[in-house]
Amino acid sequence: MTMLKVAHCSGCGQVYQKNIRNLCQDCCRSLDDELDRCESYLRRNRRATTEQLREATGVPVKKITAFLKENRLHLASYPNLTYPCNSCQAPIRQHHLCCSCRVRIISDLHILKEQESKKASRPSAFQIRNAAYR
Ligand SMILES: [Zn+2]
Numbered sequence: 001m002t003m004l005k006v007a008h009c010s011g012c013g014q015v016y017q018k019n020i021r022n023l024c025q026d027c028c029r030s031l032d033d034e035l036d037r038c039e040s041y042l043r044r045n046r047r048a049t050t051e052q053l054r055e056a057t058g059v060p061v062k063k064i065t066a067f068l069k070e071n072r073l074h075l076a077s078y079p080n081l082t083y084p085c086n087s088c089q090a091p092i093r094q095h096h097l098c099c100s101c102r103v104r105i106i107s108d109l110h111i112l113k114e115q116e117s118k119k120a121s122r123p124s125a126f127q128i129r130n131a132a133y134r
């Protein structure tokens with residue numbers, strides 16, 4: 001007996017027969033339809049922004065972002081398309097974070113590391129003080 005692999009669709013949540021796209025038939029079809037709408041709008045308006053694309057096609061920014069990140073819409077061909085930074089929502093065209101968020105996160109990591117190393121050195125200072133009392 002072969003087990004039928006089922007899962008919850010990541011688009012609408014209903015149970016469906018598992019496939020590589022993690023989407024049920026309905027969601028696959030509507031996603032393809034949305035991608036089609038985006039592509040045909042962009043063919044006529046190569047310099048459109050994400051906001052203009054959303055207004056013209058009714059496709060939510062989240063899905064446009066997914067198309068861009070999955071390379072189903074090619075950022076390189078459309079000079080004004082952007083997607084929001086994961087942290088502050090600023091419009092970006094590469095990576096998952098904008099420049100200032102990347103700088104901030106790197107410096108946060110740096111501070112965190114410094115705190116860690118201070119924490120690590122604290123017990124030995126305490127031991128020295130303790131030893132002086134004896
Ligand atoms: Zn679905």
Ligand SMILES: [Zn+2]
Nearest residue numbers: 085088098101
């Ligand atoms: Zn940001």
